[in-house]
Amino acid sequence: MGSNEMGEVVTKRQKLSPEDKESLTGRKTDEVSNSSEEEPMEEMWSEETPLDPRPTISPHFSILHVLDLSYADIESLPQSISRLVALQKLYLRNCERLMQLPPEIGELTNLEVLDLEGTELLCLPKEIAKLVKLTCLRMSFYGYANQTVIPRKVLPNLSRLNELIIDVTPYGEWWDVEVEAIIDDLRSLKELRALKLYLPTAKLLEELTLIFPGLANFRFTVGRCEEHFISRLPRDNEEEFNNWEKLEKGLKYVNGDRIPHEITKVFKHVNAFFLQCHWTANSLSEFGHENLNEVKFCLVMECNEFRTIIDSKQFNQRNDGQAESEDFQDFDEAIVLGSLERLIVRYMKNMESIWKGPVGKGSMSSLKSLALHTCPNLTTLFTIDMLSNLINLEELIVEDCPKIDSLVSLKNSGSKSGLFLPSLKKISLLELPGLVSISSGLCIAPKLERMVVFYCPKLEKLSTMDISSTNLKVIKGEEEWWNALKWYESDLSMEHEDYLTSLFIPLRRNGDLFAQLTED
Template identity: 25%
Template sequence: MLLKLEELDASNCSNLGVIPSNIEKRSSLRILRLDWTDIRSLPTSICGLPHLQTLELQGCKKLQFLPELPSSLVSLRVTCKPMETFLNLPSLINLKVLLLFYWPKLLKIPKDIVKLAKLETLTLDDINISSLPMELGALSRLKELTIIDCEQIQCLPTLPSSLIILHLRHCSSMNRLPDLSNLKNLSELKIWRCLELIDIQGLGRLELLIDLDLYGRESLETLPDLSNLKKLRKIDTSECKNLNEIRGLDRLESLEYLNMSECKSLERLPDLSRLEMLKELKLSQCQKLREIEGLEALKSLNRVYLTWCTALERIPDLSSLTDLDVLDLGGCEKLGEISGCNSLFRFYR
């Protein structure tokens, strides 16, 4: 029956605990989704599925064992809560996507991860490792690296120059990154709530960077000169409470989005008049900020949020900003006269 089946999705079948041992008879199977089921293991016969490319086991919190998987596998997503032994990596010669979730018993990633020569995407989420192997830098096709809630990890090795996306979130012990200047292809860098991380070496030389998101970096006081990042479109440093300066900000002529909300140490900004592409500006709760120079020249500006900038004393006449729809000045206690707001779609004070 169903011997020509190519895709099987049993996700969220919470009572499913066993996969039939004769599954290899479905030799045409390409996609097997078993997310959020109660399976404890897979049959060893799964290795006999010569065309299996996608195996998804996220949320399978009772999964104790994975047998050798077919070499045809391209994408593997798995929650590994009770598992103690790592995957047999050398057999996965075609693997491009590896996502590992909630593996508290895993203390290190084996060095033979380098044998995943085709790997393009690696996600490690809530895993109890303190470091990554130096061999990670040899994964010459790796494009996306995401590390989330790995609270024991303290540092990263040199990363492969092929990286396009690097996401680090809630890694509370991470205190050191390698020099990132070799990441010539990096377009997206997100570092959230890595509270011990102070310095980002090489940031100013990431000339293809488009998206820079440093949300919640409370230890961060300053950034290197960003003036060479001509392609940068988005900066988010919200809740970087000790940040007092972004050097080169006034020369980022491709910038479309700037969020520095709750940068409570920020006292002044450079003249913003050259940021002709800027569409959205968020500076809410920058409680030491007194003025914003060049705002009236930003013809593309569509939304401005300045709530609870309690030291802000004045803003320029904005009547020339014909695309401005939203201006939120709630809680700006020292702000006097506001000119040029008659045509706004939404004006809050």
């Protein structure tokens, strides 16, 4: 717990100075010498009384402006929380045992930020309506609440709200009724600029039509998650998707069996798109190429009917199967995913390629990071036309794609000369048992700094065209693979071979691969 002149307290197990202790408790340092610095929250509570076994907040803390009890092991807040009359910001994030707030929370009338994200409450007390100065309210609800989690008239009373986050474990039909009432209340929040909300059906998006265009930030999750549905998405990918500072507007569509017009209507506004478990779509193109123009971050996973990410044949078709007007016939000139910077593809059972058909110049030209994980039928990664567009690609990860024999397909390609992937700095090739060649003889990655190869048993030869960079800092791989490696160029100098050997760091098969990959 630390303090300053503004009366801020943050329980991060920081040690108090003697001056801090005296200013917070009203006692001289020697009077609090028995306080445990290892349990900083204890100084905040007065002793329990026989009539009330719960600790109470010391009156000396009435000057506090900021209080952070995130991750604290607390079951409840004392009624004496009402003494913190000057409090402006209260953080109670990820308090696993806290399930409800006391009615006295309504006495904190100067509160501007109430952050309960990750703390699964049963419901909010109706007294929250008194907190009329709130500009930021973040909350999470326990999925089996089966009750009104936000009492009616609470949200309309918080007219100054600028940011509203409502997380809920999406189990049960009770939320269907609850969220409709919440959407009705949102119409009165004229200052709302940031909203995070779970919507069981796409139809509810239509009811937000008058709200979301005016939002600077939003995250909408649409679709029903089954009760036993377990996502295999790494936490860092989910955090990246939810990063409002980098990606202002995001849409997550889960368990869809069609592409409702409500989805495509919002899709036009998003720069972060997450598609998970769509049961009928064959490609991202079915959402409309014209709707992909603003997308910077795209994550697609567990869509078993996908054959490719972009299908150029879809460009000339509307949803009704009829051709578009003459102005839009030439796909070769079309720029698709021109703003995309990050593409992640995971667990795509039947996907065969990233792109099918002609590639318009400029398509995917902003892409900086591409990661493909567990795509058992993927055979084509890059064509020459696609490769020519990837002038900004800095990181490439290909993992568990057993049918890939080369990163570059030369089938039906024209010119094969030139320097490709000019910005690539990191490449990771993991568990690719069919990989024979990296670049099919093309000169790639002149700025490559880091290369990782793990369980690619058929990659028996390397070419200096594959690693032409003079910026290489590290090469990681299995020691057996490196020792058996042959080079295509018979005139490879001993000096250059020694240089590459000096960069090599062996990976252990029986060790934690992730830990080894993240080590410097």
